[in-house]
Amino acid sequence: MVKKRGNGQGYARKRGNTWTAVWTVGFEVLDGGKLRQAYKTKGGFRTKTEALQYASNPNGDSNGKAPNLYYYWQMWSENGLTKLGASKQTAYKIAKSKIETLFFYPVDQLTIKQMQDAVNEKAPTFYPAKDIKTLLTTLLNFAVAEQWIQTNLAEFITLPELDEKEMEPFTEIELHRLWDAYGKGEAFVGFILLMIYSGMMPGELFLFKKSMVDWEACEIRGCGLKTKKRKETPIVFPEIIAPVLLELCQQSKSRVGNVLCMNRDNFYKEYHSTLQRVGVRDLPPYSCRHTTATALALGNIAPSVIQEVMRHTKFTTTQRYIHPDTAAAHEAINHLDKGKSQ
Template sequence: MKLTKRQIDNAACDENKARCLWDDNLTGFGVKLLPSGAKRYFVKYRSYGGGRRAKQRWFTIGTHGQIPFEQAKEDARQILAAVKRGEDPQGEKLAIRDAPKLVDAWEKFEREELANKKPATIRDYTSCWERHIAPRLGSTKAVDVSRSDVSRLHQSLSNTPYLANRMLALLSSLMNRCEAWEWREQGTNPCRFVKKFEEQPRERYLSSPELERLGKALRDLVDEGAIWPDVANLIKLLLLTGARRNEIATCEWGWIDWERQVIMLPDSKTGAKPLFLGDSAIEVLQRQKVTTRDPASTYVFPGKKQNYPLVNLSKPWKRICEFAELNDVRIHDLRHTAASIAVGKGVALPVIGRLLGHTQTQTTARYAHVDNQPALAAANAIGNGVADCIE
């Protein structure tokens, strides 16, 4: 029977049971009559042009009355022609509908890879995802994220170039994972040609007068009981070693090799490494043994909570800076100051790199041939430059 528009207009189904009208002139094409009164055009076929063992597919073309009958029939011809070419139009439609979203990529990344990162990295990545990427692109299918989407998001953070570039790096990493998981075509990372913002490196070093004011502030605030001796000793040790804050703040007594004058850090931003201690740094540590708020603690600088290190330095550091009249100085700038003093004392750059544990691969390779003695000499050079000001 040849299916016509008039037939469809006049056709109806039982009250509780749908039925189909078929077009004998175009095998697989028909219209489904629903109890609701709706009439929907469809094509029935075997996927990829296969035989009886191939999966049976029902492809809905549209609703009668919303698209013309002849248009529906022509669409059916195109679909069936695609099936003869070995395609699966309904399968592709379902794949697009069920394609994973970017939030699925994040959950897989979080579950399989992020858990192995360092705590600070986990914190930074999670914050960047939750605050910037998820609200804008989380519900977008991974395959549909475009370069214009990425560019708009990147531009929206133009007032914070560093953050914008870190966000771009994280998103690019997620897109690379999507390619690896075959959620996107290979080589389609939409972050690839989005230009990063220029970042102005922050160069802030404490001058000799500023170091003197810092030393006085540490002494006076301890005498007044405004800060704990632990805080003052921690600040001094950061200056004397050029270490990162957490490398000192989470240090345990068992990591210190007093004879070799090193702290053997089991982990750091760049992995396990020795932290060299000049004579002035050793003196600070010996003083800390006496003044520590918790002599029984395994941590060199114990926090208020038992069995926890000193973690919150923001409030005491703000008080110290106000007392010492230090403007725009971060705790991390103490590390920069240590490096600048070492340079001023004529210490070779590779030795400074070994001392501070820089992250550049090519630089680290050069440090591999520097033995402990020059590094200890560098630690003493920094100590001599700092100690006169802060003691």
């Protein structure tokens, strides 16, 4: 199968499960003096669109034409992107998919309005919009460095306001409602309870495998994200959440052992719909982790122990004098209860 593109911009050829970009690089003289076009190819593109984008401007500067965003995406994704954590890589790939239409334009033709309109349409909330702005800023920085543009216009994108609800923990009454819903068969609530009672980050759920659980020690090892502290420190969970965690593991049908068997978009959709369904405020997933820290603080747990449970890198002054061990972390996390009934 061959998909051609007009005006000599090259074409895309389907090969197996990927697409190959094909473009003209000149002419060669055959026997008898006849001319034949010479081609180059580059394979491995996930979609026809990506192959056509590359074929239209493979070198980034052919015929004096400015490269498009896809050219810089290819360059960055093979180098800088791979040095980021798995969750950040996923976030930027999602951001790219949301604004794919912008990748057709040469960088010197992109306007602030085009980029702002894309953000407004595809990312009405703060963090997805921030990922798009950061991605565009990163790619256009290359164009500035190569002098295709003088100013990085992505820096002028206005982000939606950060919802202040993100700093709120769930209340004790809401904890009771979550437990009640779980007891009545709302299986997904188990993931919400796991985040609340362990301090697990939403992104860590996507890396969490059954084999990471040490049931005897009540610890989860190997799915920590972002900081060295979180990667090296086990996630401790209280005995009260162990039966929930066991059921989540048993219900998983993943062939590779993942406990959560859904992609990022489906997870967030199910998370918010579940909260609404069980009568709990629609707080973001990070509020689960905030609930962990708040509950421990209200339980008069030493700040240094809270830091150990939360796996934070920054320490309070108190931590200079108190050196919690794993046992103290387990004792602290077990102070969380099922909340109070209304």
